[in-house]
Amino acid sequence: MTSSVTSALKSDKDWWRGAVIYQIYPRSFQDSNGDGIGDLKGITDRLEHIARLGADAIWISPFFTSPMKDFGYDVSNYVDVDPMFGTLADFDGLIAEAHRLGVRVMIDLVMSHTSDQHPWFVESRSSRDNPKADWYVWSDGKPDGTPPNNWLSIFGGPGWQWDPTRMQYYMHNFLTSQPDLNLHNPQVQDELLNATRFWLKRGVDGFRLDTINFYFHDLELRDNPALALERRNASTAPAVNPYNFQEHLYDKNRPENLEFLKRFRAVLDEFPDIAAVGEVGDSQRGLEIVGEYTSGDDKMQMCYAFEFLAPDALTPQRVADVQAAFATAAPEGWACWAFSNHDVVRHVSRWGADVADKDAYAKVLSALLLTQRGSVCIYEGEELGLTEADIAFEDLQDPYGIQFWPEFKGRDGCRTPMVWDAGHAQAGFSTSDKTWLPIPAEHKARAVSTQVGNDASVLEHYRRFLSFRKQHPSFAKGGIEFLPVSDSVVGYTRSKGNETIVCFFNLSPAAATAALPDGNWEVLEGHGFESSLNGRNIELPAWGAFFARYA
Structure with a gap:
């Protein structure tokens, strides 16, 4: 786990404040072994691109062992690499190369739920009295056999799944194959914190915490109240999803989470210069929760909500309103802003479908993002001005899109492979004849090879503006x-x-x-x-x- 490679990183416990973090979706960044799927060695091979861009850190979406029902967000082993992505040795090599280039490495921790193939859940579902019986959220149904309450899954339908072995329901906020962990159980917390230490000892510089406000549920299993029509919006779930019809008071956003986040922060503080950013998924109280989770100096360093990831048009007034709302809700807090990520329509398409000059649009939006107060996440391909890909139904991989097609086409359109070389059949991403998602022709025309060295390109603009940003401390921390x-x-x-x-x-x-x-x-x-x-x-x-x- 140790490396003789010289690190270019300087000790700085506040490196995260105002940092620019480049998000990598590992399936789609670079394929090194020709199977059509990106991997860790591929990321290592392309780290120089990120260093030249000027990013301070990378955030890698999950690469842990997983059956891939939700493409890595269904973890079956927290402390190993899925063979699809490589080995622990590959990860160690990635860390060493990133640090040599002066780039910090953050990884995605999914602690609210696991895969149903995780050994913990296999044991938990085997009986009502095994040692891990209480490691997940189990409940008897109502006398008529229906689920315990009205909680819903973000992926559609009830948030409960019947298990015939235990003759009970288990809770799942996402797919039925993603049962929710019971963090009310101290043993569960301990195991998750042990996994955190495992990766810190391997040299990671921090974490992105998936669905951070979903960790705890109401022990009384009270029904969520209905949400008034005028208060509904589609920032957490697509508009066609009934998940938006409830006020999620009891299935997430629970006050018990604050004490666990303090335990998590204490683990981070055992190591030098570590930071974490939490994803807060809530349409009504997102900024308020960010304020709670980042207040003081004993929980999260930073969080992000969905204000700038929502479909709402990005107008001058909205920019001002979001920052004002954050200042009110989180006066002690620190935000991490993003316009795109692996879960939402790419912002050049989401806000600029009718914009004729998409290059100019991408450039002004990047400058706007990179001068907001807070840290910044850039999503892979954003620096090329990539638009949302139109994926045919037969090519869909995302279970979310398959469920709600055609009203909601899922997340595959923002997850297509990165385009490196316009002259290559698979745009330099892979030597395979078929990639896990198809690469649109319009993306190939925007490959790195077509933009590098062209001062008018979106890529060179990002490089130039990130350099400009570094020259002025006011942008990072002011x-x-x-x-x-x-x-x-x-x-x-x-x-x-x-x-x-x-x-x-x-x-x-x-x-x-x-x-x-x-x-x-x-x-x-x-x-x-x-x-x-x-x-x-x-x-x-x-x-x-x-x-x-x-x-």
């Missing part, structure tokens, strides 16, 4: 104050110490103007956007941006 917004333009200042930078973004396809605040401002260059300043009048082209520093 405060934020919004200026009055218009229908087209959002502006704010970022300040840290003696540095104050003003930022304006035109989120429209037409030219717009903005007024520079009073004071002596020095126009900044090196970010790749063009605009003109006449006195205090800023003229912004379509999808343009402007930056100046208080002199």
Whole structure:
């Protein structure tokens, strides 16, 4: 587990604050053995791309042993690598190479549930009195044989599955093959924390915690109340899913989670320079929960909610409203913002379906994201301006999409393989004749090989802007104050110490103007956007941006 490779990392317990984290979906990043599926060696081979981009860390989605019903989010062994992705030795090699390049490594921990093939669950379901009988959430049904309460699964239908061996129901927030762990049991907590230590000892720099607000359930199994129509939204589940019809007071978001997160943080603090980011999935209380989980210095360093991953249009007012809501809900907290990830439609398509110049749109959105107060996650392919892929039903892999097709096409459209070389049959991702998901022709045209060295490309823009961002500490760790917004333009200042930078973004396809605040401002260059300043009048082209520093 130790390596003789020299690390380029410097000790910094606050490295995560304002960090840019590049998310890797391992099935789709790089295939090193020609089976059509990405793997750990493939990630290692492509780490230089991420280092050159300017990211501070990577987050790797699950690569643990799994039957892959939910593509790794159904774990059957927390402390080993699935053979599909390689070996523990491959992971150690990945860590060593990342650290040599100065890139930290975060991995995805799925602690709310396991696979039904996990040995813990196999034993738990075998009887009502075995040593692990209480390691999952079991309950008798109602006298008429129906489930214990009205809880629902995010993947559709009841959140309970009947087990004929125990003659009881078990709880599952996701697939029926993903039974929920009972974290009220201290032994379960201990085992999860042991798995956490296992990966910390192998050299990981932190974790992304999947569905962090789902860890605990109400011991009384009370019914969730109905949610009023005007309060429903589709940020946690697609609009066609009845999961949105409930206020999830009892199946998740339980106060007991706070004490467990303190235990988890104590384990992190046994090791130097470790950080974690939690995924908070809740449509009603997301930012409030982020505030609870990141308050003080004894729980999560940072969390992210779904405000910027939701379908809602990204208008100037929405940007200001989300940051204001976060400041109110989490005054002590720290957010990690993302516009795309492996669970949602890629943002260039989600918000810009009708935008003609998608390159310009991708560039202004990246600059907006990278200047928000908080840390940032970039999803693989985002730096190429990839759009959502249209996957035919017969090619679908995602059980979520198969369940709700065609109203909701699932998550495969954002999970297609990364495109490296436009001249290669499989875009440089694999030597296989068939990849686990097809690679769209329009993606091949946007491969790294077509963009590198082209100053006008989205990729070179990301590299340029990340370099610009590193030159100004205000962007990573500074405060934020919004200026009055218009229908087209959002502006704010970022300040840290003696540095104050003003930022304006035109989120429209037409030219717009903005007024520079009073004071002596020095126009900044090196970010790749063009605009003109006449006195205090800023003229912004379509999808343009402007930056100046208080002199």
